[in-house]
Structure formats: structure tokens, C-alpha cells
Amino acid sequence: MLDGLSSKLEQYLDTLSARQKLVARNIANADTPGYKTQDIDFQSELGRAAGSAPSVIEPEGLPTKNDGNNVNLDHQARLLAENDIRFNIATQLIRGNIHELREAITEGRNS
Amino acid sequence: MPTVSSLPAIQNIPTPGSLTSATVSSSGVDAFSSILQQSVANVSQLQSDADASVNKFLTGEQDDPHNTMLAVQRSSLAFDMFVQIRNKVVQAYQEVMKMPE
Amino acid sequence: MSLFGSLSVSASGMDAQRTRAEILAENLANAETTRTPQGGPYRRKDVVFASTTVDSPFDSEFQSALDGQGVKVASVSVDQRDPEKRYLPGHPDADADGYVAFPRINPAEDMVDLMNASRGYQANVAAISAVKDMIQRSLDILK
Numbered sequence: 001m002l003d004g005l006s007s008k009l010e011q012y013l014d015t016l017s018a019r020q021k022l023v024a025r026n027i028a029n030a031d032t033p034g035y036k037t038q039d040i041d042f043q044s045e046l047g048r049a050a051g052s053a054p055s056v057i058e059p060e061g062l063p064t065k066n067d068g069n070n071v072n073l074d075h076q077a078r079l080l081a082e083n084d085i086r087f088n089i090a091t092q093l094i095r096g097n098i099h100e101l102r103e104a105i106t107e108g109r110n111s
Numbered sequence: 112m113p114t115v116s117s118l119p120a121i122q123n124i125p126t127p128g129s130l131t132s133a134t135v136s137s138s139g140v141d142a143f144s145s146i147l148q149q150s151v152a153n154v155s156q157l158q159s160d161a162d163a164s165v166n167k168f169l170t171g172e173q174d175d176p177h178n179t180m181l182a183v184q185r186s187s188l189a190f191d192m193f194v195q196i197r198n199k200v201v202q203a204y205q206e207v208m209k210m211p212e
Numbered sequence: 213m214s215l216f217g218s219l220s221v222s223a224s225g226m227d228a229q230r231t232r233a234e235i236l237a238e239n240l241a242n243a244e245t246t247r248t249p250q251g252g253p254y255r256r257k258d259v260v261f262a263s264t265t266v267d268s269p270f271d272s273e274f275q276s277a278l279d280g281q282g283v284k285v286a287s288v289s290v291d292q293r294d295p296e297k298r299y300l301p302g303h304p305d306a307d308a309d310g311y312v313a314f315p316r317i318n319p320a321e322d323m324v325d326l327m328n329a330s331r332g333y334q335a336n337v338a339a340i341s342a343v344k345d346m347i348q349r350s351l352d353i354l355k
Contacts, residue, residue, distance in 0.1 A: 013175075013178075013350075017346065020215075020218065021215065021221075024343060025281050028225030028336060028339075029283050030332050031228075032262060032283050077335055077338060081342065084346060094353055095353060176347055180354050181353060
């Protein structure tokens with residue numbers, strides 16, 4: 001009953017949450033020599049089976065500093081905010097769905 | 112013929128004990144009881160999913176809170192639905208019983 | 213996967229940047245120090261960061277690729293180069309030839325580094341705040 005609506009949204013939440021963990025890791029390692037920025041592999045994300053872990057990749061082509069680190073702190077800070085907002089939107093949508101369903105089930109009154 | 116009273120007792124789910132098909136034998140009750148059976152099975156599955164999710168959360172295996180919250184809500188909604196169905200079934204049974212012979 | 217673990221990752225980032233800032237501040241404060249208890253002028257210090265696995269109290273044996281990889285100060289390196297010599301014959305620390313040994317520190321460089329450390333620190337604070345927000349939104353699902 002809840003399967004259609006929430007499982008897509010739940011998968012979206014999984015992706016956002018995984019991405020945010022990587023952003024936090026990138027930010028912590030913004031000055032670590034040799035550290036490469038990590039992100040979610042969005043290509044494989046579309047075809048991923050629900051319940052499996054998203055795969056992590058190191059994006060190519062990022063400008064690298066002398067010590068081998070390629071983290072762009074401004075970009076990561078922007079991603080941080082964006083993931084947070086998207087997560088908020090998705091949880092609000094889920095809450096809306098749940099309330100609707102509950103209304104429908106209990107027909108507006110508590111049994 | 113499956114009877115409502117032969118449904119397995121499931122923790123925390125009130126069994127509609129007042130309904131036995133020994134007294135009501137019209138085919139309408141079979142339909143009711145199979146709806147109930149399905150509903151009970153569904154609730155039971157979702158409840159154990161929710162329990163498993165909470166456990167994973169507690170042991171740290173899966174500690175994204177949103178997965179656990181969603182599992183709990185699904186099971187809660189299914190339970191609400193079950194309660195409604197049960198109420199309707201009991202109501203219908205009572206209606207049937209009021210009918211003159 | 214550990215959303216709570218990422219709080220530990222960010223905390224490690226804050227820790228490392230703070231240490232870095234402290235070392236840089238020490239450099240700046242001692243940019244002109246010609247005499248130290250060990251003898252000789254102050255020698256500039258530098259931090260070396262390295263990625264490290266960060267443990268969270270709620271960790272279990274179920275590890276995954278997304279688990280805590282934070283940062284730590286692997287070592288503090290001390291400048292081994294010969295100190296800068298300036299000709300100041302009247303200086304109390306002047307040697308026989310009138311030269312005084314000064315630390316090799318470029319204050320402008322270390323100031324910029326200090327600002328970067330501060331920025332890095334604040335970014336980690338923002339990460340903790342964002343993750344905390346997401347956890348709380350998750351709880352809202354139950355409301």
C-alpha cells in the first residue's frame with residue numbers, strides 16, 4: 001500500500017544521505033595531501049536496486065593542488081546546503097503522503 | 112474452510128474474537144475472513160520489518176534514521192488499516208445477525 | 213552506513229583544523245623569536261594532515277565504503293633549514309661576527325594559511341549542522 005509512493009522517496013533519501021556523508025568526508029579532508037574528492041556514482045544510481053548501498057566514485061577532471069588534493073571547499077559547502085534542502089523537501093512530501101493515507105484509512109475520525 | 116478463529120495469534124494485534132464462522136455460514140463471511148487474513152498477514156510482516164529496522168538502528172548496522180522511521184510508519188499505517196477493516200467486518204457481521212431469518 | 217558517524221568525521225575535521233590554526237598562530241607569534249629554551253631561534257612548525265578511520269560510539273561490525281574516513285594531524289614537522297641570518301651587531305643574541313639567527317617565517321603566508329584553517333574549521337561546523345538537521349527531519353517522519 002505504501003510501496004509505490006514511499007519507496008521512490010525512500011530511495012531518494014538514501015541517495016541524499018549517502019551523498020551528504022561523502023560531502024562531510026570531503027570537507028574534513030579538504031587539506032589532506034593526496035586526498036581525492038568522492039561522490040555518488042549517479043549513472044549507476046538510476047539502475048540501482050532498492051536496499052543496496054550506493055556506489056562511490058572519484059570524479060575526474062577536478063583541479064588538483066600541489067599536494068595532490070582536489071577538494072573544492074566552496075563547491076562542497078554548496079552541496080552540503082543543497083542536500084539538506086532536498087532532504088527536507090523529500091521528508092515533507094513523505095509526511096504529507098502519510099497523513100493523506102491515514103486520513104483515508106480512518107476516514108477522518110479516530111476509531 | 113479457513114475460519115477466522117483459526118488465524119494465528121499475533122503479538123499486539125487484537126484478534127476479532129467475536130467473529131466465528133461456526134455461527135455465520137454465508138459466503139459473505141468467507142470473503143470477510145479472507146480479507147482479514149490478508150490484512151493480518153500484511154500487518155504482521157510490516158511489524159516484523161519495523162522491528163528488524165529498529166534493531167538494525169540500535170546495533171548500528173543501519174543507522175540512517177529515515178529508513179527506520181519509514182518502516183515504523185508503514186507498519187503503523189497497516190495496523191490502522193487493519194483496525195478499520197476489522198471494525199467494518201464486525202459491523203457487517205452485526206448487521207447480518209440483525210436480519211430476520 | 214552511518215549518518216551519526218559522519219558527525220565524528222566532521223568533528224575530526226574541526227579538531228585537525230584547530231590544531232593547524234594553533235600551530236600557525238604559534239609561528240606568527242614567534243616570527244621574530246631569536247632565543248628559545250632549546251637554544252637558537254624559533255623554528256617554524258607545520259602540520260601534516262592524513263586521512264584516518266574515525267570511530268563512532270555507535271559503530272558496529274557492519275562496515276561499508278561510506279564509513280567514517282576523517283582526518284588527523286599525522287605529524288608536526290619542524291623546519292630543519294638553517295635559520296635566516298641578519299647582520300645586527302648590537303643585538304644581544306648576535307654571534308661573534310655580529311649576525312643574529314632569525315626564524316624562517318613569512319608572516320603573510322602563515323596569515324593566509326591561518327585564514328584557510330579557519331575557513332576549513334567553519335566548513336566542518338556547517339557539515340555537523342547540516343547532518344544534524346537531516347537527522348531531525350528524519351525523526352519528523354514519525355510526526
